[in-house]
Amino acid sequence: MxxxxxxxxxxxxxxxxxxxxxATAEPYLAVMTGYKCNVCHVNPTGGGLRNDFGMTYAxxxxxxxxxxxxxxxxxxxxxxxxxxGGDLRTDWSRVxxxxxxxxxxxxxxxxxxxxxxxxxxxxLGIYVDEQIAPGGSQxxxxxxRYGSTTDGFYVKGGQFYLPFGWRLQDQTAFVRQVTGIxxxxxDKGVEVGxxxxxxxAEFDLTNGAANAxxxxxxxxxxxxxxxxxxxxxxxxxxxxSSSAGDRRMGGLFAGLKTGPIAWLAEGDVxxxxxxxxxxxxxxxxxxxxxxxxHNLKLTAEYEDPDRAVxxxxxxxxxxxxxxxxxxxxxxxxGYRHYFxxxxxxxxxxxxxxxxxxxxx
Amino acid sequence: xxxxLLTALARGGVVLGLVLLAACAGNGEGLDAxxxxxxxxGSMSTPLSADFESIQENIFTPIxxxxxxGGSAPEGLRLDAANSYGLLVGVPSTEVPSIMRVKPGDxxxxxxxxxxxxxxxxxxxxxxxxxxxxxxxxxxxxxxIQQWITNGAPPAATATxxxxxxxxxxxxxxxxxxxxxxxxxPPQVMVAFNHELDVSQLxxxxxxFEKLAPGAAPLVMDQVPARISVSSAxxxxxxxxxxxxxxxxxxxxxxxxxxxxxxxxxxxEQVALGAPDERGEAVISTFDVEVLP
Numbered sequence: 001m002x003x004x005x006x007x008x009x010x011x012x013x014x015x016x017x018x019x020x021x022x023a024t025a026e027p028y029l030a031v032m033t034g035y036k037c038n039v040c041h042v043n044p045t046g047g048g049l050r051n052d053f054g055m056t057y058a059x060x061x062x063x064x065x066x067x068x069x070x071x072x073x074x075x076x077x078x079x080x081x082x083x084x085g086g087d088l089r090t091d092w093s094r095v096x097x098x099x100x101x102x103x104x105x106x107x108x109x110x111x112x113x114x115x116x117x118x119x120x121x122x123x124l125g126i127y128v129d130e131q132i133a134p135g136g137s138q139x140x141x142x143x144x145r146y147g148s149t150t151d152g153f154y155v156k157g158g159q160f161y162l163p164f165g166w167r168l169q170d171q172t173a174f175v176r177q178v179t180g181i182x183x184x185x186x187d188k189g190v191e192v193g194x195x196x197x198x199x200x201a202e203f204d205l206t207n208g209a210a211n212a213x214x215x216x217x218x219x220x221x222x223x224x225x226x227x228x229x230x231x232x233x234x235x236x237x238x239x240x241s242s243s244a245g246d247r248r249m250g251g252l253f254a255g256l257k258t259g260p261i262a263w264l265a266e267g268d269v270x271x272x273x274x275x276x277x278x279x280x281x282x283x284x285x286x287x288x289x290x291x292x293x294h295n296l297k298l299t300a301e302y303e304d305p306d307r308a309v310x311x312x313x314x315x316x317x318x319x320x321x322x323x324x325x326x327x328x329x330x331x332x333x334g335y336r337h338y339f340x341x342x343x344x345x346x347x348x349x350x351x352x353x354x355x356x357x358x359x360x
Numbered sequence: 361x362x363x364x365l366l367t368a369l370a371r372g373g374v375v376l377g378l379v380l381l382a383a384c385a386g387n388g389e390g391l392d393a394x395x396x397x398x399x400x401x402g403s404m405s406t407p408l409s410a411d412f413e414s415i416q417e418n419i420f421t422p423i424x425x426x427x428x429x430g431g432s433a434p435e436g437l438r439l440d441a442a443n444s445y446g447l448l449v450g451v452p453s454t455e456v457p458s459i460m461r462v463k464p465g466d467x468x469x470x471x472x473x474x475x476x477x478x479x480x481x482x483x484x485x486x487x488x489x490x491x492x493x494x495x496x497x498x499x500x501x502x503x504x505i506q507q508w509i510t511n512g513a514p515p516a517a518t519a520t521x522x523x524x525x526x527x528x529x530x531x532x533x534x535x536x537x538x539x540x541x542x543x544x545x546p547p548q549v550m551v552a553f554n555h556e557l558d559v560s561q562l563x564x565x566x567x568x569f570e571k572l573a574p575g576a577a578p579l580v581m582d583q584v585p586a587r588i589s590v591s592s593a594x595x596x597x598x599x600x601x602x603x604x605x606x607x608x609x610x611x612x613x614x615x616x617x618x619x620x621x622x623x624x625x626x627x628x629e630q631v632a633l634g635a636p637d638e639r640g641e642a643v644i645s646t647f648d649v650e651v652l653p
Contacts, residue, residue, distance in 0.1 A: 032408060080621055091492055091525075093491065093492045093493070095491070095493075095494060095495055100495075103491055103495040103496075104491075105491040105492075107491055107492050109492055125628075131483075131484070134478070134484050134485065135478055135479075135482075135483050135484040135485050136480055136481045136482045136483055137482070138455075138482050138483040138484070171488075171489070172489060172493045177426070177427065179432070180427070180430075180431075180432025180433075180434075181432070184434075185432070185434055208431065209431070209433055209434055209435070209436060210430070210431040210433060210436055210438075211430050211435030211436065212433065212435050212437075212454050216630050239636075240431045240432070242431055244431060244433075244438065244443075244501060245430070245431055246431065247430060247431025247432060272429075272430035272432075273431070273442075274429075274430050274431055274438070275429060275430040275440070277430075293563070305395060306395070309391070309395070309396070309397060310389075310390070311384070311386035311387050311388055311389045311390060311391060312386045312388070312391055312395045313384070313385055313386040314385055314386070315384065315385050325396065338385070339385035340385050340386070340395075341385065341386050341387070341388030341391055341393075342387070342388050343388050343391070343392070343393045344393050344394065344395065344422065346423070346494070348383075349494070351493060353492060
């Protein structure tokens with residue numbers, strides 16, 4: 001048996017052992033495969049460091065071409081107890097807006113490193129997600145985890161991302177901006193999670209961003225997801241109490257696989273007392289797996305920044321092509337067009353970008 | 361059961377998709393540039409200058425408060441018009457609590473400037489995602505914020521005028537910062553005064569750059585004429601263009617002692633800059649140009 005056959009066999013065995021499903025480097029992969037987040041990621045709510053299966057998926061199933069070399073033995077494990085990983089995204093982008101000078105630049109979008117130390121197997125671990133660049137180093141996640149993240153209850157304590165809707169790679173998506181919950185806005189507190197069969201549920205009690213200075217209240221967030229092989233549906237809610245003003249959010253999200261296309265949808269409603277506004281955001285995304293290693297992503301988004309004000313809605317449409325030629329290497333090219341009120345130039349901007357994404 | 365759920369899900373997705381695809385952006389009728397109803401108090405349409413209202417309207421509200429607002433404002437920093445001043449000025453940053461977000465009179469040690477310029481000790485440059493998903497603020501935009509801080513970060517233009525007129529006329533170098541080393545010859549230099557200048561008394565050739573030899577005692581090796589002007593939108597900002605490209609070296613910006621028209625404010629007060637140089641000229645700024653090979 002050669003190495004490639006061995007890897008394929010390992011993949012099948014792991015899948016059978018897990019019986020259900022992993023997920024996301026991007027949530028469309030979860031919908032496409034029917035996996036739950038914890039199948040591919042150390043973090044049961046997805047994103048960041050990949051586990052054994054996630055590494056195998058990244059090496060064998062995701063890229064257009066597999067490579068027979070030392071990567072085959074790389075699974076992120078430095079020792080039996082310590083696993084590391086990372087993501088680096090660098091790009092060239094051009095932003096144009098009406099009546100404004102165009103800007104274009106090469107930039108380092110992000111370089112993150114992850115580490116997970118298993119103290120007691122399947123019971124106790126410490127996880128860290130550190131953004132090294134650009135700018136000064138910044139801790140994104142750092143928490144202690146106790147319990148089973150594959151079947152049963154677990155508890156996290158420390159700093160982590162909140163579970164709310166699709167954990168999209170694009171942090172500028174309207175649903176991630178309006179809710180304020182994305183992968184640039186971790187919070188400190190505790191999370192109790194439950195994984196069982198097709199169900200995933202989390203309850204988080206955290207400081208809440210508005211209380212970063214005042215300590216005047218807390219944010220409670222909860223999410224429940226039901227996952228089946230070709231579809232899933234989730235509901236999320238969050239409430240922040242703060243001397244700055246309370247904030248309540250609700251969201252529904254769903255995924256569906258139809259042939260080679262994964263569909264993602266999310267709708268969120270936010271009421272913010274400090275802004276005295278109700279905001280609405282929606283997302284529809286279609287990911288078409290054109291060929292192995294090729295993905296075409298189309299998104300349509302909608303935002304109403306204040307339900308009480310007429311004529312102020314914004315929309316955004318994106319076209320992104322993702323090519324993963326080799327394990328741990330992805331090339332992305334995309335175009336986004338914003339449509340907003342004509343008197344605001346930035347609400348009518350266009351973005352073009354080419355991205356090089358390396359990960360391990 | 362599953363089939364029914366699947367059917368309902370598919371129908372819901374199709375409906376949401378059609379709504380999103382059919383959704384149009386607002387036509388903006390009855391709104392100001394920030395999307396607020398005209399007449400609601402948020403629309404001033406003033407050009408960017410170094411007073412707080414202008415910075416709020418042109419930078420904080422349209423750019424920063426997209427994220428920094430409401431109960432999800434990152435780091436608890438709400439930059440909407442109602443809250444920004446109180447959460448900025450004299451308030452320690454949450455990322456580096458030893459540094460104030462805005463330290464009145466000291467833009468270099470104000471965390472907001474460090475974040476906007478991208479050299480803060482913690483985290484990425486603001487606005488978040490620049491330059492990939494949105495433009496970074498320009499040096500001129502940041503310069504106006506620096507000048508506002510230099511002026512003492514007053515809360516309102518009227519308060520600024522009252523406070524500034526009681527203080528001696530003073531000036532701070534904004535771009536480059538005083539004592540800063542820049543990697544390329546600056547095409548222009550921007551300095552900020554704490555009073556509005558009397559433009560009718562201003563000669564366009566009353567300043568020059570001096571290239572100094574190394575050593576404790578300043579020795580002028582070369583002199584580069586300069587052209588100066590004041591923006592009509594901001595009578596406290598002075599732009600200086602060298603007549604020739606500055607080569608690598610240590611420079612200072614000097615107001616001509618022989619100029620018949622000194623820089624003065626609208627009350628007639630001439631600029632007082634502490635110790636003058638060896639010829640009695642007023643030194644506004646010193647900086648280094650490091651031209652890379």
